[in-house]
Amino acid sequence: xxxxxxxxxxxxxxxxxxxxxxxxxxxxxxxxxxxxxxxxxxxxxxxxxxxxxxxxxxxxxxxxxxxxxxxxxxxxxxxxxxxxxxxxxxxxxxxxxxxxxxxxxxxxxxxxxxxxxxxxxxxxxxxxxxxxxxxxxxxxxxxxxxxxxxxxxxxxxxxxxxxxxxxxxxxxxxxxxxxxxxxxxxxxxxxxxxxxxxxxxxxxxxxxxxxxxxxxxxxx
Numbered sequence: 001x002x003x004x005x006x007x008x009x010x011x012x013x014x015x016x017x018x019x020x021x022x023x024x025x026x027x028x029x030x031x032x033x034x035x036x037x038x039x040x041x042x043x044x045x046x047x048x049x050x051x052x053x054x055x056x057x058x059x060x061x062x063x064x065x066x067x068x069x070x071x072x073x074x075x076x077x078x079x080x081x082x083x084x085x086x087x088x089x090x091x092x093x094x095x096x097x098x099x100x101x102x103x104x105x106x107x108x109x110x111x112x113x114x115x116x117x118x119x120x121x122x123x124x125x126x127x128x129x130x131x132x133x134x135x136x137x138x139x140x141x142x143x144x145x146x147x148x149x150x151x152x153x154x155x156x157x158x159x160x161x162x163x164x165x166x167x168x169x170x171x172x173x174x175x176x177x178x179x180x181x182x183x184x185x186x187x188x189x190x191x192x193x194x195x196x197x198x199x200x201x202x203x204x205x206x207x208x209x210x211x212x213x214x215x216x217x218x219x220x
């Protein structure tokens with residue numbers, strides 16, 4: 001959550017995990033209110049540590065972009081296929097899942113991103129980009145007290161994430177700064193999840209051995 005662009009240890013580690021200097025990254029600012037700016041900042045941070053990074057123009061807030069077409073565009077899919085890393089910026093996580101996984105169905109672009117992980121590449125994100133990594137995610141649950149009282153409606157407070165972290169791990173972000181332990185525990189209990197990862201501001205966790213979940217596992 002809230003990863004700073006001058007946090008050299010994290011950005012340099014991302015590049016190293018993707019293969020070191022020259023590693024190719026694609027950046028998706030799909031969640032952002034200002035995707036051009038967010039993508040440019042993430043690209044600059046990655047390139048400052050030796051990566052070759054480029055933004056993918058797939059975001060609801062970009063003008064004149066047909067998202068249904070973009071998520072099936074062979075050229076964009078090829079750019080993902082050539083990458084060793086994918087980075088999701090922050091914003092609103094529902095924009096990511098609604099774009100890449102509309103109606104719970106993976107688009108060809110999302111399939112290509114999953115293949116990066118299968119090939120041993122790096123999938124990373126901050127804030128909203130971290131929230132989508134697990135099988136289940138909070139979609140819009142800013143009222144922690146309401147969640148503690150049982151407000152966990154599918155498609156409202158809760159939604160399906162993209163499943164990069166596997167079927168059993170739940171990820172939440174801005175964890176201590178926004179007091180989110182109180183909303184994590186009810187969700188984990190309701191979905192039978194035993195392990196939760198709360199990511200604090202300007203920090204990161206490396207998950208090794210993650211695999212693509214099957215369709216049965218990603219249903220939530």
